[in-house]
Amino acid sequence: MSLEVKEIFKKYGEKTVVDHISFTMEKPGVYALLGTNGAGKTTSIRMILGMLEKTGGEVLFDNKPFDTKEINVGYLAEERGLYPKVSLMDQMIYFANLKGMSKKDAEKRIRYWSERLELDDYFYPKPGPGRRKNVKPYRADQLSKGNQQKVQLMAALIADPQVIILDEPLSGLDPVNADLFKNVIREVASGDKYIIMSSHQMGTIEEFCTDLTILNHGKAVLQGNLKEIKKSYGRVNLVIKADADVTDIVKAEGLEIKEQTAEEMHIKLADESQAGKLLAKLVDAKVPLVRYELTEPSLHEIFVEKIEQSNAEMAVAENKTEEGSVNE
């Protein structure tokens, strides 16, 4: 079974907001959809889910049109939302009913997930000192933002969906809850689930995702397997930690120092071979090295570079168009 997004695009009048995006998930896993603000990630997600009508293109699951009626889909939207004045239990049962679950099954799943996400006190509040015996479940507006987010994650996973779309799942979470979310996502991802994750937190993406698409102004500027992409860049990030100052030696090699702290020096190489030459120089100079590490660029660096490159190309193309229209 595969999930295929084929040439989907969206136009509002003459303006194209998503321009022929395609990607494929051949097998269950986690796929990242990245981009700057306004790049078209949420619009793409809405088109995939059928919430927004596509101007063109198609989305297929197992070679059949992707229909949320036929396929069990879980969605955690970027803009979180719960009914503020409705009890958590009522809302969750409603959401489960919408997915075709019976009340009995819903209650079982609610019990499981409320314990898993440490929300059972809110779904099944226990009478305490000064509280009545039959205590009503909490309402959404009585929960903190982090707990509300957990409730929404529960809503996304309540029906054990086959396809899960997580739009900025960790935004606004404290470290403890962020870890809890990550553990849940890891657990879910280990099953036969097709997960599409959108996030600005590159560290999170690198933890979970195998493949990705980077969008800029509605277009895909980079696509593919994360490992392959990093490999194609080569290992060009060098971290040096030494008990002596190596700045002069590094500069003498004509290398770019990206960042320097009291502890370490981060150097950007043009290619891997420069690392060997620098090492030889440092050894010759008898520099007491503590750490000499060659790494691939981070996803953050790749993202920023690609976006800048794309913006530059767009600027050039716009200039050419303007010159052309002036000449006419």
Added chain:
Amino acid sequence: MNKKEFRGLKQVFIYTFSQYIKTPSYIVTLVLMAIAALAVFPFMAKFGNGGKDGESENSIEKVYVINDSGVELDDEALSSSLDADSIYEGVSFEIFEGDEDETESLKSEITEKGGYDIILSIERDLEMGGFRVEASYDSDGNLSRMNVSSLAEVFADWFYEYKTGSLALNDNVKDMVDGKVNYEIISDIEYLGLLEGEENEAIGQSGFWVVYTAIFVSYMIIAMSSGLISSKIVEEKANRIVEYLMTTVRPMALVTGKILAMMLVTFINCGVIGICAYISSAVSKKLFGKAAGELLINYVDAETLGNISVPMIILAVVIILLGIFIYGIIAGLFGASVSKMEELQQGMRGYSMLILIAFLLSYGALMVMQDKGFNVFVWFTVFCPFTSSMVMPGAMCLGEVSMAGIFACIAIQIVTALVLLWFVSLIYEGVIVATGEPVKFSKMMTMAKQKLMLDAKRRKSHE
């Protein structure tokens, strides 16, 4: 528009309905309405015009007639002024020919006797032409204004016929003298027998209040229901729940489910009030010997009361429910055009304007009914789908509309609702996911046009 567009309708309907009836405000309102409906008839029997000492009858016993009309009247002629099966059968008449002092002492006498008698004075109306009947009664006595007004109306109608009869004219001349000058527009509707009533007769005071009450109650029900629908939709948008819901529920189901839920709530409210009113009438009959009909006759004339039946009430409720549906769709669309609760009033301007205009047209129709009776303008408001839910129930009470007319009105409402549903289905998806500035009506029209063009393009490419 097809069935797929309403996926999730059942769940939205059940959820909206169950959540609404659980709210404390709804429960309290329903209980208060039920208590009011239960208490109304015993209260009227005990404290209304017919129950001042608990055992007196609320009816006119005698009518004193002061005749300055120039037309000769005698006691026999006056006695025949009331039909044998009229509720005023048994009322006695007496020509009173006293002077001013004697008239004053007659009034005192009437008061002393408990106010069961009235004085009708009939004279030439030199200002307006024709004749004028003035009815005097003791307002602190045992008679109601409605009762007296009703009798005066019956008497005036009788005198109108009698005065020309007294001139001993032959039938031909009598018809020419009596004949009013009317005009009418011949249309197909007349041949379907949709319009009843031979002439454009102005409605009486009791008819006025019946129609006024119907317009006001319908307007309040429709406005409140539609307001709730739009605020629920905005709540889902403002709280961003709509994004999650739309993964399983189609946008049209989100709005239609809410509308149907509000219709069911209204239906239940009407049912509860109806049942309580029935119990109230039975209790009043048991305790005070007066059922609903006998009490309402003091306020509503017999003919109107006779038109009110259970099937008529059910059809009136259906028409009001269809009004909720029509206005609910419009309120849902305008409600979805905004993204924040604070913007709801701004976004609902179009809807507010529409319902206000409909209310004013309905009220205008009422004024025309009171002045001229049922003319073209009034019939327009009776059948126009945006005003019929307010005007038609009252018109049905007055017996002015035939069954064919009632079903035609319902058919027009259903067609209007379907057309609105179709239009909304073209654009609702785009409107409900729009964020930022409220979506203006002009933008909605553009979206509809674009959707139609896109659908046409797709159909062509399939072919």
